[in-house]
Amino acid sequence: MTRSQQTTDQQATPMPGMVHLVDDDPTVLAALRFLFEAVPWNVTTYLSGDDFITRYADDGPACLVLDLVMPGMDGLALQRTLVERSWDLPVIFLSGQAKIHHAVEALKTGAADFIEKPFGDDVILDRVQAAILRDGTRRHNAATREMRQRRLAGLTRRERDVASRVVAGMPNKVIAMDLGISPRTVEVYRAQGMRKTGARSVAELVRLFIET
Amino acid sequence: MAQAMKPRGREREVPKRPVTPRRKPPAAVSPKPCNPFDEMAHQLAQPLSAIMGYARGSQLRIQTNQLAPKDLDRALEGIAREALRAGDLLRQLRETMKESRS
Secondary structure, three states: OOHHHHHHHHHHOOOOOEEEEEOOOHHHHHHHHHHHHOOOOEEEEEOOHHHHHHHOOOOOOEEEEEEOOOOOOOHHHHHHHHHHOOOOOOEEEEEOOOOHHHHHHHHHOOOOEEEEOOOOHHHHHHHHHHHHHHHHHHHHHHHHHHHHHHHHHOOOHHHHHHHHHHHOOOOHHHHHHHHOOOHHHHHHHHHHHHHHHOOOOHHHHHHHHHOO | OOOOOOOOHHHOOOOOOOOOOOOOOOOOOOOOOOOHHHHHHHHHHHHHHHHHHHHHHHHHHHHOOOOOHHHHHHHHHHHHHHHHHHHHHHHHHHHHHHHHHO
8 A cells, every 4th residue: 555545544534643742953843743734633842851841731642752862851861751750652752863772772661663864754654643543542441441440449349249259150059158148139239230330241240350 | 539529519619709890780871962973964864854744744735635825835945944954064064074084
């Protein structure tokens, strides 16, 4: 598939995303903003790492495109700050003088990618798109996990005891013997557990327990 | 059997070595330019990247019928400006090379 076909496909289903651009060179910032806004992505530019730290606002799936060499806080220092602050944002480094040890250092600290300037026209768009998609998936998974945890947290201890045994495949009578309660009471706890978690089947309940 | 048994395990004698200080852990890699040519390469990559951004950005807008005249004007102005900047850097590079040869 050619790049132009890919681009047409992308624009047929525009993917929302935010690109945070950090570079001390305002002309590069302006040109990359021009490029990314054509996709179209929302773009915010920053002239330094400190500027980013001060103004960054989490606003949905995003990617940070970061120049490696900058006066003051350089790209690697900014990346370390993100890690310290647990700002989970995919980072793509740009460098005009790619050295393998810089790339290794960046990737070890969790960078999503490392692109050498001047970059090919497709490379940066493809990498940024992939990073935004990954961030979107991560956010979706985190939100799903949190929702499941909330649903399980709503169970009483007894409901949880019964539900966990249902998930383990135990029949009601065995659960009743195990917990020293009547099978009828097990049925009540089981029904309450299903209602509170929103699980419509035992399979859904199993997924809720396993994936949380 | 008067053959002395060789010491085993911990009893084995280890030749003493002079104690050397432990190596310092490597400092964080600094991404500062290493020499004038690295610096020059970094500087030259900037206008080239900017030119690519303006050119590809224009192309994407053309493909989706979204290239407004003001966008085209902005892109062409940027490309011309960045090409001049790259030219200046090349002249500086030639000067530096001349000086290093003489």
